[in-house]
Amino acid sequence: MPHCFLPFLQRPRKHSASLTRAGDINLDEESHRLLSTEGLTLRDSVPSPRGKFSSTGIGKYNTPKKDRFVRTSGGHKHYLSPPRPRRHFCGSNDSEELSGRNKLFNSFKSQWMEGKQQEETSLAGWPIENRDMEAITQRYGEIQMVAGYGSYALVLISHKVRNWGPQLDRYYAIKIFRHASAQTESDYYRRATSEFSITSSLHHQNIIEAFEILPLGYDSLCVCMEYCSGGDLHALTVSSRRLLEDEADCFLKQLLCGILYIHEMGIAHRDLKPENLLLTNYGRLKISDFGHAECFRLAWEDQVHMSTRRCGSVPYVSPEQYLAQPFDPRYADIWAAAIVYIAMRAGRNPWKSATVKDECFRDYTEDCKAGSQYFLIRDITHVRLSLSFHHLGG
Template identity: 40%
Template sequence: MNEPPLKDPAQSKPVSNGSPTPSAVPSQPPSTAPSPVLQPNVANNTSVSGGLISLPGSGVATPSAVPQQEKKTFGSRLTRMFSQSGAKAKEAEKARAALAEAEASSRSSKEKDRNTAAEKRPEIIKKSSDSSVPTVSGKSKSGLASGGAALVRFSMNEDGTHEHHLRSAKRQEKLSDMIRDLMGGGKKRDENAPERDGLSLMSSWVDQLRSEKDKLASDKKAGANSSATLVEKYGKCQEIIGRGAFGIVRISHKADPNNHGHEQLYAVKEFKRRPTESHRKYHKRLTSEFCISSSLRHPNVIHTLDLLQDAKGDYCEVMEFCAGGDLYSLVLAAGKLDVAEADCYFKQLMRGVEYMHEMGVAHRDLKPENLLLTTHGSLKITDFGNGECFRMAWESEPHMTGGLCGSGPYIAPEEYTEKEFDPRAVDVWATGVIYMAMRTGRHLWRVAKRDEDEFFEKYLEGRKDEDGYAPIENLRRARCRNVIYSILDPNPTRRITAAQVLKSEWGREIKVCKAGEEGSH
């Protein structure tokens, strides 16, 4: 049975305000190759699946393995859903065979002529492959390239602790360079290539970065784009680091009065009024978001500092700046995260969610794009544009809520019903989807509706089956699997809470990095 074309879940149009609204695109058709073994350290020829990047080899069977004719399982079908197409798989196998032949040829001709292209090719391949490895475990040096030391994203220490080392996302030129690298180093692509659609979000993003860079230059020529108060308090707004449906986020630079030659950096979110939005609704929307975010003080929640107007009359929200970018970009670049790395971010996320719920606030739009990182691995929840207070300080019982809110596969199944539900359970559901995205680099379904998504239907069936649901069963530790199943319980009244996740055996044994414990940059 042919799989239906899927829209990119992370890039699907959000239901609510404040979230990005890129055009949805269909994913590639399913591969006919057997269930793959991910090879995240292979360089070049990356492809995007389900909104998150899937590195090569993810849909190609190992040439030496002969697939047996057997009944296809759901696990293999699910994996093939996010794999490369059959044509791409055949091309990849041919390419590998050609490279192997070229390598053998180069070795035989090495003594005859050391300056031939055949001799150089294996060295280039080896160099490219070695330099792509993003993590280090123990004493291994897998983050080293042949030309010198490369940035190691994640490392395990001998005492069992770990460290994160993320690249700074301060400059938009660096961000656009990363996007171009992911798209193939700026090489010309075939317009009819299947992966083109999967990259349409990134290609449009690059175009926007170019146009916004030009706009930034014109703003500088025209004069200050902010009021004197904003400039005096927080400096000049410069690089664009994020965008939503009705606003952008820039970095504001201010000279540090206590440290000559250094800058203080802030993130400034510029609220734009919707075309059909009245001034009254505009003020209510932005003040509601500011009231919620500014009242929360926790190491894993973004610190909101101020709300003021710029010279055009638009309101700007000033927040702390996280130079490590967002979790979506990290998973996109890495393919998938190391177990300890994903666990660390997950525990920080659950701590932030537990705190919000204790304060009577539900986020209602948790997703990797709304989770910011510092360069040393501290995670902070941001964007409370869809947040709501479900319990006031003087109340003991929470208010139920209703309505559809959020983005793509992170929306809980009860949100599609006409019944009221507990918004806390919605947040918890999203954390489970986020964790699986970190561990697999994929989305498990497009939409959590049995009658619209056969893969979500298979998940519901897998919960009843003794063998379970393959992607979750592939998680090594039983304690982890049990918690994820409890988080992704389709019945919100049975769903585990954030506090219960942290008190579980798995939650207690997860080790958080030093920056995550301190909430430092």
């Protein structure tokens, strides 16, 4: 296998064995996108999500008055607002997604209003006690809309306003964990509490912040997180078709800073993809959704524990995860970061899966064996960063 995708993302050489599926392993192939989260105050002067995520129709990226990416004498500035995704890198049925989102939003809205006069209400098929929902709205404000949903969770946006004492005008994301069809109660609690435990222990400018985990009636749990007003990296890339080089470089640098931090904390994310990379309106990137994260080293340990678990979204899964041998989970995150960068610059994924069954990936490996560079990577490689890396002794 080759060393790396890009000159500045070095990966140790792996054995060049044939790529085969390694047993019966859980692999999340869903392309769901959950728009979680950055806390906002009046001082932030950030656009409200109202009107940005309408319950009907698919709009283009909401272009702010200023250009989205502005170069300045001292660097650059970002001006982002929430987008409406139109399509997925690997293809998706927008009409079905929109229909499902509309039904979910309308169902939630009507049932929540009915629940104010009833003993309990139901949200997207989950029975939720009215008193629990009231406790959440008192703490984090009224629910505004359904921001996203997938196999494992539903994300709502709430808005809290306080005009007395210290004034407050803030948006939150409420992530409700779903009960999978074949999931036991203990597995449900383990997944939800494990994700919250990991996320709440991480404190970094490029990591999403989780405030608290709360019961939501009938053995359901939800987590309150900060709300990111700039949407996610996937929607930004799709709406823009591809990102400018400097813009993509900025997001990659932030992503690598976040990855470096969680790796120093002994955590591998294991599901890095544009949908899980959230943005503030000023271009701060935050890694979210630690549902597949794993601890590869405890605080008192020096040794890295290898992994045998394949997980994540297929286009971003590294090839060694298909081999029947242990691998370092940190390198899986670095591989995913490289694919994310390609997606930002090219506006598409280089392949559907990193296996010999995929024609594009086979072309990539053949080019590497021949000593040449895969065309998609060659077209987006930075000459100046390659030279800089060379001068640094890379």
